[in-house]
Amino acid sequence: MxxxxxxxxxxxxxxxxxxxxxxxxxxxxxxxxxxxxxxxxxxxxxxxxxxxxxxxxxxxxxxxxxxxxxxxxxxxxxxxxxxxxxxxxxxxxxxxxxxxxxxxxxxxxxxxxxxxxxxRRPRGGSTAAPAVPAPPTNAPVRENSGGAVPTASNEKPVQIDRHLSLDGLELYPTVHQVVAEGREVPVTPTEFLLLETLMLSGRVVRSKAELSRVIRGDAPDNGTFVSLADERTVEVHLGNLRRKLKDDPKTPRWVQTVRGVGYRMASSPQDVR
Missing domain, CATH: 3.40.50.2300 (Response regulator)
Structure with a gap:
């Protein structure tokens, strides 16, 4: 940062x-x-x-x-x-x-x-990751080493250390960039943090309370109090993120709601590597 x-x-x-x-x-x-x-x-x-x-x-x-x-x-x-x-x-x-x-x-x-x-949160230009466990071996997210961030044709590509990839959705922590189907998606720092947390968690469901703590900069499982307003804030941020990604919550390609539990990344045949 x-x-x-x-x-x-x-x-x-x-x-x-x-x-x-x-x-x-x-x-x-x-x-x-x-x-x-x-x-x-x-x-x-x-x-x-x-x-x-x-x-x-x-x-x-x-x-x-x-x-x-x-x-x-x-x-x-x-x-x-x-x-x-x-x-x-x-x-x-x-x-x-x-x-x-x-x-x-x-x-x-x-x-x-x-x-x-x-x-304390990761921000543009940061390589830090949120405090979440590594995804399970069957998680749909791939972590890729090397490569360059897509840029406009008249710009020099920015070399990066790694990025996260999921069925056409690319997240570049080094340069705080999200790309969906080749289209750069402008996101706020909070939206970026939530998406990175879910992508690193793979198919592990993250509750609204856990995501609220991540937003605060806390460990998701530290047990601190989370109000209904805090959970509602998570809903709004993820709703905004989905709209920007053009990800229909009824038939999600990327961010899936697990009713009564929380959120995780959606799976599809292309996710199995």
């Missing part, structure tokens, strides 16, 4: 923005601030942060639109902050591409803990 701790705070309330700048500065971040969506998107583009906090209610356009715009060019972790506590607001925030969602008022230590948990 990039060692640079740069953050952008997009918040129109002066007091809250000042609190966020101070809080993140005390946590070792170089902090840049913006009071509206337009300046916020520009700041993210200019400073290339690892973390972006976005207020939902902004004077020009809302935090959902800020998140959608920055997701077009960055894999920074995005935390949405809002006074709204309804589930639909949380779902809309995650659907726009946010990695986490925190309702105001919040305790500074809670925000700090959530941010540090995100920073």
């Amino acid at each position: 990039d060692d640079r701790r740069v953050a952008v705070v997009v918040e129109d309330d002066d007091d809250i923005r000042g609190l966020m700048v101070a809080l993140l500065g005390q946590s070792g971040f170089e902090v840049h601030e913006a009071s509206n969506g337009t300046d916020g998107v520009r700041a993210v583009r200019d400073y290339d942060p690892i973390l972006v906090t976005v207020d939902l209610g902004l004077p020009d356009f809302d935090g959902y639109e800020v998140t959608r715009q920055v997701r077009q060019f960055t894999d920074a972790y995005v935390v949405m902050l809002t006074a709204r506590g309804e589930e639909i607001d949380t779902l809309l925030g995650l659907d726009a591409g946010a990695d986490d969602y925190l309702t105001k008022p919040f305790r500074p230590r809670v925000l700090r803990a959530r941010i540090e948990a995100m920073l």
Whole structure:
């Protein structure tokens, strides 16, 4: 993961923005601030942060639109902050591409803990893998050594150490890239982490609670409490991932729901090697 701790705070309330700048500065971040969506998107583009906090209610356009715009060019972790506590607001925030969602008022230590948990996850350019057991010998995923990531015709291919392959779905941890049937699929850091976890697990079913812990940066089986809201967050992230992959949950090619249990990678005749 990039060692640079740069953050952008997009918040129109002066007091809250000042609190966020101070809080993140005390946590070792170089902090840049913006009071509206337009300046916020520009700041993210200019400073290339690892973390972006976005207020939902902004004077020009809302935090959902800020998140959608920055997701077009960055894999920074995005935390949405809002006074709204309804589930639909949380779902809309995650659907726009946010990695986490925190309702105001919040305790500074809670925000700090959530941010540090995100920073422990693998991110673009990282070769680290989530803490999950190796897949069983009959798992459908192949781990390939060597090769180059597909790129546009005018770009030099990027050499990589390994990638994961499953029936036309390719995942490249080194460069944080997902390719489905030759089509590059833009995913958020959280979506990438969930897909990598499931691919490494093969046919082993991962529960929503286990996947929630992986998102936090914990071991999936450490037994820490997972709320219904946390499990719902996993559902939304995987729903977004499936939509981007164009993977129909009714007839899944890649991500399969095991009703009442969790998720695993789907099998097919081509998966048996």
